[in-house]
Amino acid sequence: xxPIYLADYTPPAYLIDGVELEFHLHPTATRVVSxxxxxxxxxxxxxDFFLHGEGLTLIRAAIDGTDITPDLVEGGLKxxxxxxxxxxxxxxxxxxxxxxxxxxxYMSNGMYCxxxxxxxxxxxxxxxxxxxxxxxxxxxxxxxxPVMLSNGNPIASGEGWAEWxxxxxxxxxxxxxVAGDLVARDDSFTTMSGKDVGLKLWVRPGDEGKTAFGMQxxxxxxxxxxxxxxxxxxxxIFQIVAVSDFNMGAMENKGLNIFNTSAVLASPETSxxxxxxxxxxxxxxxxxxxxxxxxxxxxxxxxxxxxxGLTVFRDQQFSGDMRSKAVCRINDVSALRGRQFRExxxxxxxxxxxxxxxxxxxxxxxxxxxxxAELIRMLRVLVGDDAYDKALDLYFTxxxxxxxxIEDWVKVFEDSTRRDLTQFRRWYKQAGTPxxxxxxxxxDGTYTMTFKQSTPPTPGQDEKLPQHIPLAVGLLGPNGDxxxxxxxxxxxxxxxxxxxxxxxxxxxxxxxxxFSAPVILERDSTAQERAFLLAHDxxxxxxWEAGRTLAKDVLVALITGEDAPLExxxxxxxxxxxxxxxxxxxxxxxxxxxxxxxxxxxxxDAGLTPDPMKIYRAQQTLKxxxxxxxxxxxxxxxxxxxxxxxxxxNAEQAGKRALGLGLLNLLNRLDGGAAAxxxxxxxxxxTLRLGALGDLLQAQKxxxxxxxxxxxFETDELVMDKWFAMQVTHSAPEDTAQIVAKLTEDxxxxxKNPNRFRAVFGAFIMNPAGFHNASGEGYKLFADWLIxxxxxxxxxxARMSSGFETWRRYDADRQGMMKTQIERVxxxxxxxxxxxxxxxxxxx
Ligand code: DPP
Ligand code: ZN
Numbered sequence: 001x002x003p004i005y006l007a008d009y010t011p012p013a014y015l016i017d018g019v020e021l022e023f024h025l026h027p028t029a030t031r032v033v034s035x036x037x038x039x040x041x042x043x044x045x046x047x048d049f050f051l052h053g054e055g056l057t058l059i060r061a062a063i064d065g066t067d068i069t070p071d072l073v074e075g076g077l078k079x080x081x082x083x084x085x086x087x088x089x090x091x092x093x094x095x096x097x098x099x100x101x102x103x104x105x106y107m108s109n110g111m112y113c114x115x116x117x118x119x120x121x122x123x124x125x126x127x128x129x130x131x132x133x134x135x136x137x138x139x140x141x142x143x144x145x146p147v148m149l150s151n152g153n154p155i156a157s158g159e160g161w162a163e164w165x166x167x168x169x170x171x172x173x174x175x176x177x178v179a180g181d182l183v184a185r186d187d188s189f190t191t192m193s194g195k196d197v198g199l200k201l202w203v204r205p206g207d208e209g210k211t212a213f214g215m216q217x218x219x220x221x222x223x224x225x226x227x228x229x230x231x232x233x234x235x236x237i238f239q240i241v242a243v244s245d246f247n248m249g250a251m252e253n254k255g256l257n258i259f260n261t262s263a264v265l266a267s268p269e270t271s272x273x274x275x276x277x278x279x280x281x282x283x284x285x286x287x288x289x290x291x292x293x294x295x296x297x298x299x300x301x302x303x304x305x306x307x308x309g310l311t312v313f314r315d316q317q318f319s320g321d322m323r324s325k326a327v328c329r330i331n332d333v334s335a336l337r338g339r340q341f342r343e344x345x346x347x348x349x350x351x352x353x354x355x356x357x358x359x360x361x362x363x364x365x366x367x368x369x370x371x372x373a374e375l376i377r378m379l380r381v382l383v384g385d386d387a388y389d390k391a392l393d394l395y396f397t398x399x400x401x402x403x404x405x406i407e408d409w410v411k412v413f414e415d416s417t418r419r420d421l422t423q424f425r426r427w428y429k430q431a432g433t434p435x436x437x438x439x440x441x442x443x444d445g446t447y448t449m450t451f452k453q454s455t456p457p458t459p460g461q462d463e464k465l466p467q468h469i470p471l472a473v474g475l476l477g478p479n480g481d482x483x484x485x486x487x488x489x490x491x492x493x494x495x496x497x498x499x500x501x502x503x504x505x506x507x508x509x510x511x512x513x514x515f516s517a518p519v520i521l522e523r524d525s526t527a528q529e530r531a532f533l534l535a536h537d538x539x540x541x542x543x544w545e546a547g548r549t550l551a552k553d554v555l556v557a558l559i560t561g562e563d564a565p566l567e568x569x570x571x572x573x574x575x576x577x578x579x580x581x582x583x584x585x586x587x588x589x590x591x592x593x594x595x596x597x598x599x600x601x602x603x604x605d606a607g608l609t610p611d612p613m614k615i616y617r618a619q620q621t622l623k624x625x626x627x628x629x630x631x632x633x634x635x636x637x638x639x640x641x642x643x644x645x646x647x648x649x650n651a652e653q654a655g656k657r658a659l660g661l662g663l664l665n666l667l668n669r670l671d672g673g674a675a676a677x678x679x680x681x682x683x684x685x686x687t688l689r690l691g692a693l694g695d696l697l698q699a700q701k702x703x704x705x706x707x708x709x710x711x712x713f714e715t716d717e718l719v720m721d722k723w724f725a726m727q728v729t730h731s732a733p734e735d736t737a738q739i740v741a742k743l744t745e746d747x748x749x750x751x752k753n754p755n756r757f758r759a760v761f762g763a764f765i766m767n768p769a770g771f772h773n774a775s776g777e778g779y780k781l782f783a784d785w786l787i788x789x790x791x792x793x794x795x796x797x798a799r800m801s802s803g804f805e806t807w808r809r810y811d812a813d814r815q816g817m818m819k820t821q822i823e824r825v826x827x828x829x830x831x832x833x834x835x836x837x838x839x840x841x842x843x844x
Contacts, residue, residue, distance in 0.1 A: 001833045003356040006302040010045050012128055014038040016135035017085070021125070025112055025143030025179055027097040030105060031059070034125045036088040036135075038081070047083065052076040052122035052129040055104070059091040061126075077126055092125050099123070100752055100792045108245035109204065111180025112145065113258055115251060118301055118360040121172035132299045132403040134169035145179035147202065151254045153236045166254055168234065169401065171297055176253030178202070178241045185211040189219055189233070192226045197233050202241040203265065210265035213276060213649060214240065214283055221284040224318050229392060231291045240264060240283070244717060247754055247795050248364070249282050252289030259286070262718055262755055268647040270719050272687040273657055276649035280322065285315040291396065299403040301360045305352045305428070306406050308364075309372020316373060323651035326540035327585045333515045333541070336374065338595060340366035341520070344433045345601060346805045347842050349458035353406050353428040358837040361795045367431070374518040375427045381470045381488060381516055382424070383417045391416040423468040423492055431458040434467050436491075437522040442506040447475070449509060450497040451489075453519070459841065466494045472516035472539075475500065475507035480536035486513050508532060513539040520605075527553060527565035531572035540586065547576065547590045551622070555599055558618040560608070566622075570629040577630070577637060584641060585655025591626075591662040593619055596768040597806075604809045611811070616733055616769035627666035638663045647685045654687070661691035665698075673699035680705050690722060697730035720748055721759040728763035728770070736770025737778040744785070751789065754796050761785060765803030772810065776817035779804075783821035786835065787828050794832030801825070801838045819843070 017037040024031040040047065053076045061070050063079065064086050070079040081088075099106035104123025105114050114120070122129040139150040142161045151174070152166025184200040185208065191197060199218060201211045218240065225231040235255045246260035263282040266275060292314065293307035320328045343349060343366050350365070352372050357363050380388040395412045406428055414421050432455040441448040451471065455464035469491040475484035484507070489498050500507075508529060512521050530553070533546035550569050557564035576582065576590055594602075596619065600610035627634075641660035643653050668676050676695035683689035693709060696702040706727070713719035724743055731739045743749060743760050750756050764782065765771050771778045782803060790797040807818035825831065826839050 001358045001836060003358050005356045006300070006354070009300055009302075011043045012041055012130060012133050013044040013046050013048055013050075014081075014128065014133075015041045016128070016133055018138070019135045020138045020140075022140045023142065023177060025096075025141065025145065025148075027107060028095045030094050030096055031091060032094065032125045033091045034089065034127070036127070037085065038088055039085045040083065049079050049081040050076055050128070051079075051088075051126035052119070053092075053126040054122050056092040056094060056123070056126065058126070059093055060089075061091075062089040063087070065089075076122070090126055094124065101795065102245055102247050102754070102793060103795065105177065106245075108243050109180075111178070111182070111204070111243070112143075113178045113180075113241065113243050114176050114253075115247060115258065116175050116253070117173040117251060118304075118364075119173070121175055124175070127172050129172050130300065131171040131173060131297050134171050134297065134401075134403060136169050137164075137166045137175065139164045139166075139177065141177065141179060143179055145181065147182040147184075148177075148179040149202070149239060149241065149256055150177050151175060151256050153255075166235075168254060168295070170254050170294060171403065174252070174254045174294055174297075176251070176256040176258055178243075178256065178258065181205065182241065183208055185215055187215050187219065189222050189238075191222070191232045193232060195232075197222075197235070198237040200237065200239045201264070202239060203261075204242070204244075207242065207261075207265055210267045210270070213266040214264045214279060217280040217283040218287060220280075220322065221287040221318065224284070224321065225288060225291070225314075228317065228321075229291070229314070231288075231396070233290065234295070238287075240286075244755070245753055247793070250286045252286040252293055254290070254294050257286045259283075260755065262721070265718060266649070268649065268685045270686050270713070270716055271649075272690055273649060273654035275686075277319070277323070277654070281315050281319050284318045285311055288314045288318070295401065296396070296399045297403045299405050301357070301363070302354055303405050304360075304363060305368045305372035305375075306404060306409055308369045309352065309376055310409075312369050312373035313376040316377075324583060324585060324655075326544075327583065327589065327651065327655070329514055329541050330544050330586075330589050332370075336366070336370045336518060337598060340370045340518070341433055342597060342601065342806065343367055343802075344371070344431060344458070345456070345605075347459060347808070347844065348802065348805050348838075349431045351429050351431045359798070359834045361834055362798055362837055371518055378427070378470050378517055379413060379421075379424070381472070382468075382490070383413060383419060387417045421468075423466075426465060426467055430455065430464060430467070431461055432456055432464060434464075434469065434517075434519040435522055436469065436471070436512075436517075436519045438509075438511060440509065445501060445503050447500045447503055447507055448497050449473070449500075449511075450495065451491055452495045453491065454494070459844070466492060467519075468492050469517045469519060471511065472513035473498075474510045474513055474537075474539060475503070476510060476533070476536055477507060478505050480532070482538050483507055486539065488516070510537050510539055510542045512542070512545075514541045515545075525549070527568035531568050534572050534576060534590075544586065544590055547572065548594060552594050552599070552602065554622060555594065555615075555618045556602065556606075558621055559599070559603065559611075559614050566625060569622075570626065573626065574630065574633070577633070580640075583655055584659040585651065588655065588658035588662045591659070593622060597766075600768060600806070600809055609811050610809055612769045612772040613733060613774070623666065624669050627669040630663075630666060631670060634663055634667050638667070657687050657691075661688070664691065665695055668695040668699055673701040677701065677705070686719070686722075690726065693726055694730050697726060700732070702727075702730070714748075717753075717755070721755050724749070724756065724759040725763040728760060729767055731767070731770055733767075733769035733773055736764065736767055737773060737775070737781055740764050740778070741781055751785075752792055754793065757785075757789065757796060757800075761800055761803070765800070771803065772814060774813070776814070779817050779821045783825050786825050790825075790828065790832050790835050791830065794834040798832065798834035798838045801835055801842065804839070805842050807842070 020035040022033040070077040096105045096107045103120035141148040148162040150164035155163040182202040187199040189197045240257045242261045249263040250259040292310045391413045394416045434455045437452045471489040474486045477483045530546045530550040537543040554564045554569045599615045603610040641656045676692045680692035
């Protein structure tokens with residue numbers, strides 16, 4: 001497959017003044033009639049008329065009322081057109097029912113729905129399917145469905161038809177159509193200028209009881225975007241539809257967001273606290289896209305992070321305001337390290353603004369999203385909060401209604417702050433995670449910190465230049481008092497020193513507070529110093545970080561057989577757990593251990609070959625030691641975390657439940673599952689029920705609970721996804737592959753549903769000890785299923801193939817076995833472009 005290059009961008013040959021679409025719905029023979037008014041683009045470099053189209057049967061085409069026979073070519077059609085504005089008309093036929101790729105118009109449980117980002121609209125009709133062609137759309141839908149929806153405002157409807165009008169010019173990737181048997185939760189929102197907006201959350205009959213939380217999250221998001229960014233909603237109605245079969249979490253189609261059911265449906269009985277939190281964040285994310293993505297969109301897909309990085313940053317700010325800032329930041333950084341650092345330090349590393357791609361669907365990555373958000377966070381730290389607000393105001397006024405670039409974005413910051421951000425731009429173009437090593441010097445009241453930065457080579461980028469890194473630093477005195485509050489040190493050189501004078505004693509530094517830059521900090525430190533920071537740091541992120549690095553020191557030493565600072569860790573954790581002044585959610589996070597994947601990468605970075613079983617056993621050993629050390633304390637601490645009020649999915653209650661479950665997980669190692677069984681039996685919400693089930697599975701006492709769980713929730717797809725995932729996540733490593741194989745034979749394993757496939761295989765590749773079991777049977781099983789899924793849903797198959805991305809970390813045997821499987825998948829006849837690109841990159 002041929003790559004597409006950013007450098008080859010040229011403006012569209014024709015612009016569009018208006019689009020009218022007419023849908024005649026039919027499961028296997030939907031007719032789409034399009035009327036498009038084209039105008040030659042004065043900025044064009046060519047007059048060639050090309051429309052994208054894939055899998056369409058052309059029935060008829062006409063220009064200015066005269067039928068023509070266009071030239072059907074690979075990926076679309078060409079035609080001779082007048083050198084003046086003209087009307088294009090076409091009629092095509094498509095088959096939603098047989099569309100299993102879930103791109104374009106498809107069916108999910110008998111309901112019609114669409115997914116057009118990035119390049120799905122070309123599967124609906126012939127069109128210039130590129131984001132820099134923006135147009136207002138009018139849509140008429142004819143069919144038997146009781147509810148028929150599209151973007152914008154409703155115009156009129158009757159028996160068997162409905163008409164919609166979206167006045168805001170938009171790219172085709174934001175088009176949406178939904179038709180089916182749906183019911184709505186209705187609400188309304190009054191905007192800051194007093195306009196009434198109708199809100200509708202559409203679900204299948206039976207799911208009405210799971211819509212209250214999503215609706216509240218939507219209203220909170222609308223209010224927050226007005227208060228914090230001054231952004232008001234711009235249509236008469238805002239709609240969300242929940243769909244069972246969906247490749248992504250959700251999609252920000254103008255005025256008609258389409259959501260994976262997992263990202264919107266919520267109830268205490270069926271959703272965990274983590275589900276509630278994720279749902280709130282995704283609803284906010286998609287709503288915020290209305291300004292950052294829709295009103296201002298991307299010129300081309302190389303600019304994807306322009307909308308995604310910014311919108312993730314905005315949803316992170318929102319969650320921080322709705323919940324606990326400190327806890328949200330720790331969770332965001334953990335996710336960044338778990339997904340983006342893994343990507344950035346392996347064969348799939350790529351720039352936040354890539355230079356080329358083969359299949360754009362492969363670039364909806366943690367780098368584009370989460371690293372993109374970190375870059376914006378850094379910009380804000382560098383220019384300051386007020387300057388950030390001014391820059392954003394300028395961005396919205398300058399680029400509203402446009403398809404913009406990342407360069408436009410940085411330029412707005414330069415113009416509004418008069419800062420030169422030339423070096424900062426490098427963050428967008430240089431892949432890889434910078435390492436920042438720090439050394440210190442102390443003499444005569446002067447404390448000097450010397451930082452050295454370097455970024456390892458990434459595929460296609462051997463040479464790396466220094467980045468502009470904001471280092472948030474504070475200093476603590478020997479008694480634990482802060483002697484220097486947080487300062488932002490701007491590092492721009494490969495090596496740079498910063499000096500602090502007039503100090504009475506050698507300070508303890510707290511570096512990279514609030515994780516001020518997406519880098520790996522390398523600093524040799526003693527267990528005592530880490531424990532000191534865990535006890536005294538005023539920055540909650542670094543306080544947590546101190547506990548995490550101490551845990552990591554212990555685990556690495558257990559793995560390599562060196563002396564582990566176990567006692568220091570256990571006493572530091574005990575002090576922390578007993579500190580009632582600390583938020584339970586924070587304590588729960590500090591009780592968690594670094595992941596197996598994180599440890600594998602750390603060992604690999606240190607020049608060692610990670611052994612997945614040793615890593616797993618080290619974690620078990622440490623948890624056992626923690627349980628025994630805390631034995632006497634556990635009952636009282638757990639009792640303190642009991643929530644007696646009715647269930648609320650808020651941060652306060654969620655924090656108590658999280659800590660309670662963290663402690664139960666320890667107790668479970670001492671009581672053989674007795675407390676977990678008792679909790680399972682009395683749990684009246686999914687958070688506690690699922691936590692207890694996990695512990696029972698871990699204790700190998702889960703059979704009865706699993707059967708009970710299934711009997712209770714058999715008809716609930718989202719809960720059954722949990723039932724599948726839990727068994728994989730909490731399996732003993734030597735059993736994991738067999739359990740996965742058995743689950744794939746279950747009558748409820750509907751593998752064409754992305755959520756169900758991910759429940760099993762996502763959990764599998766996230767369980768390193770199980771996936772990398774020395775027998776290699778896991779690799780083979782996984783490859784079998786990639787081969788099976790690829791022709792049905794290439795997008796999900798390609799995404800899942802990242803399970804193999806860390807193959808070079810491991811020993812020769814495992815490497816050989818993984819390579820064999822990757823090559824086997826790659827050799828599959830007719831393998832999708834999506835999977836070819838991903839596995840090809842992973843292998844090279
Ligand atoms: N639906 C995806 C998101 O919101 C792609 N735009 O990030
Ligand atoms: Zn997004």
